[in-house]
Amino acid sequence: xxxxxxxxxxxxxxxxxxxxxxxxxxxxxxxxxxxxxxxxxxxxxxxxxxxxxxxxxxxxxxxxxxxxxxxxx
Amino acid sequence: xxxxxxxxxxxxxxxxxxxxxxxxxxxxxxxxxxxxxxxxxxxxxxxxxxxxxxxxxxxxxxxxxxxxxxxxxxxxxxxxxxxxxxxxxxxxxxxxxxxxxxxxxxxxxxxxxxxxxxxxxxxxxxxxxxxxxxxxxxxxxxxxxxxxxxxxxxxxxxxxxxxxxxxxxxxxxxxxxxxxxxxxxxxxxxxxxxxxxxxxxxxxxxxxxxxxxxxxxxxxxxxxxxxxxxxxxxxxxxxxxxxxxxxxxxxxxxxxxxxxxxxxxxxxxxxxxxxxxxxxxxxxxxxxxxxxxxxxxxxxxxxxxxxxxxxxxxxxxxxxxxxxxxxxxxxxxxxxxxxxxxxxxxxxxxxxxxxxxxxxxxxxxxxxxxxxxxxxxxxxxxxxxxxxxxxxxxxxxxxxxxxxxxxxxxxxxxxxxxxxxxxxxxxxxxxxxxxxxxxxxxxxxxxxxxxxxxxxxxxxxxxxxxxxxxxxxxxxxxxxxxxxxxxxxxxxxxxxxxxxxxxxxxxxxxxxxxxxxxxxxxxxxxxxxxxxxxxxxxxxxxxxxxxxxxxxxxxxxxxxxxxxxxxxxxxxxxxxxxxxxxxxxxxxxxxxxxxxxxxxxxxxxxxxxxxxxxxxxxxxxxxxxxxxxxxxxxxxxxxxxxxxxxxxxxxxxxxxxxxxxxxxxxxxxxxxxxxxxxxxxxx
Numbered sequence: 001x002x003x004x005x006x007x008x009x010x011x012x013x014x015x016x017x018x019x020x021x022x023x024x025x026x027x028x029x030x031x032x033x034x035x036x037x038x039x040x041x042x043x044x045x046x047x048x049x050x051x052x053x054x055x056x057x058x059x060x061x062x063x064x065x066x067x068x069x070x071x072x073x
Numbered sequence: 074x075x076x077x078x079x080x081x082x083x084x085x086x087x088x089x090x091x092x093x094x095x096x097x098x099x100x101x102x103x104x105x106x107x108x109x110x111x112x113x114x115x116x117x118x119x120x121x122x123x124x125x126x127x128x129x130x131x132x133x134x135x136x137x138x139x140x141x142x143x144x145x146x147x148x149x150x151x152x153x154x155x156x157x158x159x160x161x162x163x164x165x166x167x168x169x170x171x172x173x174x175x176x177x178x179x180x181x182x183x184x185x186x187x188x189x190x191x192x193x194x195x196x197x198x199x200x201x202x203x204x205x206x207x208x209x210x211x212x213x214x215x216x217x218x219x220x221x222x223x224x225x226x227x228x229x230x231x232x233x234x235x236x237x238x239x240x241x242x243x244x245x246x247x248x249x250x251x252x253x254x255x256x257x258x259x260x261x262x263x264x265x266x267x268x269x270x271x272x273x274x275x276x277x278x279x280x281x282x283x284x285x286x287x288x289x290x291x292x293x294x295x296x297x298x299x300x301x302x303x304x305x306x307x308x309x310x311x312x313x314x315x316x317x318x319x320x321x322x323x324x325x326x327x328x329x330x331x332x333x334x335x336x337x338x339x340x341x342x343x344x345x346x347x348x349x350x351x352x353x354x355x356x357x358x359x360x361x362x363x364x365x366x367x368x369x370x371x372x373x374x375x376x377x378x379x380x381x382x383x384x385x386x387x388x389x390x391x392x393x394x395x396x397x398x399x400x401x402x403x404x405x406x407x408x409x410x411x412x413x414x415x416x417x418x419x420x421x422x423x424x425x426x427x428x429x430x431x432x433x434x435x436x437x438x439x440x441x442x443x444x445x446x447x448x449x450x451x452x453x454x455x456x457x458x459x460x461x462x463x464x465x466x467x468x469x470x471x472x473x474x475x476x477x478x479x480x481x482x483x484x485x486x487x488x489x490x491x492x493x494x495x496x497x498x499x500x501x502x503x504x505x506x507x508x509x510x511x512x513x514x515x516x517x518x519x520x521x522x523x524x525x526x527x528x529x530x531x532x533x534x535x536x537x538x539x540x541x542x543x544x545x546x547x548x549x550x551x552x553x554x555x556x557x558x559x560x561x562x563x564x565x566x567x568x569x570x571x572x573x574x575x576x577x578x579x580x581x582x583x584x585x586x587x588x589x590x591x592x593x594x595x596x597x598x599x600x601x602x603x604x605x606x607x608x609x610x611x612x613x614x615x616x617x618x619x620x621x622x623x624x625x626x627x628x629x630x631x632x633x634x635x636x637x638x639x640x641x642x643x644x645x646x647x648x649x650x651x652x653x654x655x656x657x658x659x660x661x662x663x664x665x666x667x668x669x670x671x672x673x674x675x676x677x678x679x680x681x682x683x684x685x686x687x688x689x690x691x692x693x694x695x696x697x698x699x700x701x702x703x704x705x706x707x708x709x710x711x712x713x714x715x716x717x718x719x720x721x722x723x724x725x726x727x728x729x730x731x732x733x734x735x736x737x738x739x740x741x742x743x744x745x746x747x748x749x750x751x752x753x754x755x756x
Contacts, residue, residue, distance in 0.1 A: 023568055028331045029137035030572075031171050031338075041357070044366045047466040048569050054170040057356075059462035061469070061569030 001072070003051070004065040006040045012070035013037055019067050030058065038070065078119075078126040081234055082152055084179060085163035086172050087134035088455075088574035090191045092116075094163055094221035095131040096586050098231075115147075122231050130157065136171075138178045139307065143501075146309070152182060159185045159238045161230070166190040166203060166218070167575070169346060173338045174331075176212065177269045183295035185237050186214045189230050194220040195575070202347040211341050213246040213268045222580055267297070271333050278304050281321050289316055305330055356455075356575045363456065364573075369463040376451070377482055384444040384486055389517075391439035399432040418621045426611030431604050437489060437716070441595050442588065444483065444490045449587040453579035458571055465569050471551055472558025474498055475569065477507040481550065484514030485543070488717035491516075492724055493591065506557055508721055509734055512713040513550040513741075515543045518662040522708045525666050529688045530698040538702065542709050549710060549741065594723075606715045610660045625671060630656065644746040645700040645754075646707060655707065661714045699753045703746045710742035 006012055014036050017024050031054040032038070041057055043049035048061050085091040099118025116131035132151060133144035152160060162179050164172035169190075179186050188208075190196075196203060209216045215233045219226030246265055270276065282300035286293055293299055302310045303318060305327040311318075363372055403424050410420045451457045457476070464475030476498050483491035491511045498504040523539035531538040617627040625631060634653035641647045646655070650672040658665035670683075673690055691701075712718065712735045722731040 023570070025139065025327070025331075026136075026570060028328065029139070029174060030570075031174065031335055033328075033332055033335060036335075042360060042364050042366075044466065047469075048462055050360070050364060050462060050573060055168045056171045057573040059458070059465070059569055059571050059573055061465060063568050064570060 001070060002066050003038065003040075003060075003068040003070045004049075004062060006038075006043070006049070006065075006070065008040055008043050011037060011039045011073050013073050014068060015071050016069040017067065018069070019064060023064060027064075030056075037073065078128050079235070079238060080128045080130065080156055080158050082157040082160050083129065083131050083163055084148060084152065084160055084175070085134060085191075086136055086165065086175055088572055089134070089163050089165040089172060090221045091134060091163040092131060093580055093583050094189065094191055094219065094227075095129060096582055097221050097224055097227060099129055120231075122228075122235070125235065127231070127234075135175070137175060138182070139305070152179070152184065157184070159187060159234050161187050161189050161234060163189045163191050165192050167192050167195045167199065167201065169203070170338060170342050173341060174334055176214075177334050177337065180212065180214060180268050181298050181301055183298055185239065187230070187233050187237050188212065188214055188216040189226075190216055190218045191221055193218040193226070194223050200348055204345040204347070208341070208345045210247045211268065211344065222577075269334060269337055271330060275304065275326060275330060275333070278321055278326065282318065285316055285318070285321075286314070290314065301330070359576050360459070360573075364459050364462055369459075370467075373460060373463045376456070377479065380444070380447040380451075381482065381486060383447055384440050384483070384490070388440035388443045391443075392436050395436040395439065399428070399436060402432070403428050418615075421615060421621075421623075422608070422611055425615070426607050427604065429607065431607060435596075437487065438592070438595070440487060441490050441493075442592055444494070445588045445591040446584070448494065449584040450579050452587070453577075453583050455574040455576045458573050461569060461571050462573070469569075471554040472561065473506060473554055474500065474503045477503060480507050480511050481514055484511040484516060486517055488512050488514070488516050488713045489595075489720050492717060492720045493595070495724060502561075505725065505730070506554060508724060509557075509737070510550040510553050512717060512721075512738060513546045513553065513710060515546040515709055516662070516713070516717075518714065519708055521663045521666045522658075523705050525669075525684075526701040526705055529684055529691070530701040538705070542705055545706065545745075546709050549745065553741070606719065607660070610657070610715070614657065625653070640743075643750070644707065644743060645703045645750040646746070648694060648696065651696075651704065655704075655711070658708065659712055659715055659718075661716070662708060665708060699750060702753070703750045706749055707742050707746045710738060710745055712738050 003012065003014075014032060014034050016034065017027065017032075019027070036053060039052045041050040041052050046062070048059055049065060050057055050059050051065075052058075083091055083095050095116065095118065098120050118129045118131075120127050120129060130151070132148045135145045135148050137145060138149045138152075139145055151157060160179055160182075162176050164176060166172075176186070176188055190203065190205075193203075203218070205216060205218060215237055217226055217230045217233050219230050221227075246268055271279070279297065279300045282303050283296045286296055286299055286303075299310065299314070303314070304322070306322065306325065362368060365372070406428060407420055407424045410423065448457075451460075460479060461475040464478045466475075468475045468478055477495070480491045480494040480498075483494050488511060491514070492508050495504050495507045495511065498507060519542070520539070523542050524535075527535040527538040613630045613633070614625060614628050615621060615623070617629055617632070619627065622628055630653050631649065634649040634656065637652050637656075638647045638649050641652050646652065650669070654665045654668035654672060657668040669687070673687055713721075718731060718735065721734065722728060725731060
């Protein structure tokens, strides 16, 4: 599944990211790597969501979350 | 001790409290400039400690030291320069896991680094604990707990900096990962010297690159860092050192290296932080309302309405006093100068030109002050980042970032603070787009123009005519943004990715510094430009081929107006007085009204008698309701006032861009007016 499909409150593990290199690097230096645990803190019905990576919250747009493959933990 | 002052560079992630810490040392006594060639702010301050002078430099907040963004490049170049002696790495101790990634990169640079564990008060409040004995052991650098907000640990930090200034590498590093597992040559040494040791494969590569560097560039000091950066395929360094690395760089190592760094960060956190999962309950609670999927938007609109209200009601109320004072000063100066027998031309220049122009700008000061006070509260409390999230969907449709909503809304009040508020956008392209469309939002100075002409020509439908201007401005802004989005093919959509910091009570000191900066900036920069522009405007209006003239009809302005008449005829505004009034409106939009009264020789245009004589005069010239409506449209859309143009120049840092924008706005105004006039003429 993609991170975009994740429900509020759900915990996931990043499996794969299919993003432009620049965006992927930005996420990586924030600590979002393959294998990193992500929780969905909040989300809109359609669009952006708030996620927690390594204790920090980030607002992430749909165009990014759609292209992050995750698995439920 | 040394004769040279010690320079300390403050580096840290965004939202780590770096600026608060910096301000705690320097107070409001700052030198703010831009870094050469870029629009990233550079803040410098000074302090004395134990009879030594220290120069403090606040570097832009950054998550890493690659060179992807302007901020990163600036920070990296500055740290690498000989200018900085000691780096203070400010970390949010309550989110240490993310902050340590930057710390590891800073340590790799090979300069003296001191880690300031900021927000220790929050760490304690939450019941977390940090092992301050083990942490420096693992990182090899001094780690000092501080709280910038509570002002604790500040002296100890500077003391540590003073003692640590000559130590590039830490004394001893003790890790539990066993170097004996490693077959890498010198692994044991590595683990004692470097906080971050990579896998054998990568360490081998680093050695190979370092050897190559040593041969070609024997003078490089921090070989290991250069080798690491080359291995990460850093473009800047690859270009600077065009060596043949093809045999070594057989694949992309950057990702793997980031991975391993975070692996080590996790190790550090596991050993040094106790109770790291204690969450910030209060932030989650607040966010339940402020970023609620349904309520988030109305709550944001309410907050904005509050800001808007404060800025333009309280601000205007204070502005009234400023205007009274200005009038009094003008009168006093004119009277004084007359008494001294100063030439009437000089008096006119000083009172009508300089005091009117510069003073007019000064009257906006209360608005600017209140606006930035409100913005500082929103920013420092942590709410501003949420705006991007809340507005993302709606603004995304027209290709703008969620935060662009704020400047657009403020544009209904005054374009000057609105353009300045575009600073809340972190991305330059977004900022430019927003600045371009903000002037289309009908500002309060345009209202007098609508009021005059709509009440002259539209009778009881005057309100509707005036209100339609606001709608039209908004439509043009949205359309312009949409067209730009269509033209901008490369970016599919602006990718929202922004940290949402913990909510906190705004810090009075931080707010004071922030507001004072903006006010000072507004006064000095806009003031100088306005000063010159006011003189130019006065000359155009008061000097003609035969020298100084009190009769505007004989001024260069009138000549210019007459030359431009053919350009305005197709849109129904081909009257030189109107053209000249529009030109003078560049000084300030309200001036269009006062110029009309002067040019048409009507004494008091706001009285019933004055109005009817003006409308009779205009109608005798063939200037009817349609012309009046087009005039309002043109006023709405053409170049904003001088103050706004000067601010746009300031914010964009480019005359070329500002000029292009002015042309674009005139073109838009002309085209829209043309369409309305021609279609309206059919009925």
